[in-house]
Amino acid sequence: MQELINELVEKANLSPEAAAKAVETTINFVKSKLPPFLSDKVEDLIAGKFDLGSMFGGFGGGSAAGDSPLDKLNDMFGDKK
Structure with missing residues (x-):
């Protein structure tokens, strides 16, 4: 979080005090808009300690073609080459 505070400064x-308050306010706002299973991960995500992609099975980029949820959705509704 300190990195974000430094960016705002x-x-x-x-x-530094105003930046810290802005970050705290923003984090609380974002947390209030997320379901509980994600809201407790917001600070970790900002601090770079949590990989949101891993929670969703590499959402947006699996290790091989067809691995990610986006690939599966594309197969269902997208380009039918």
């Missing part, structure tokens, strides 16, 4: 010219 540098790029938005916020004080």
Whole structure:
């Protein structure tokens, strides 16, 4: 989270205190919009400690063609080469 705070200090010219409060407010807002099984992962995701793709089986990029949920959806509804 400190990385995000540092970005806000540098790029938005916020004080460290204001940046920390902005990050806290944003995290709480995002958590309130997610189901419980995801809301407790928000801080880990921001800190780079949690791989959201692994939770969804590599969503958006499986190890081989046809592995990911997006590939499966494409097979069902998408391009029928």
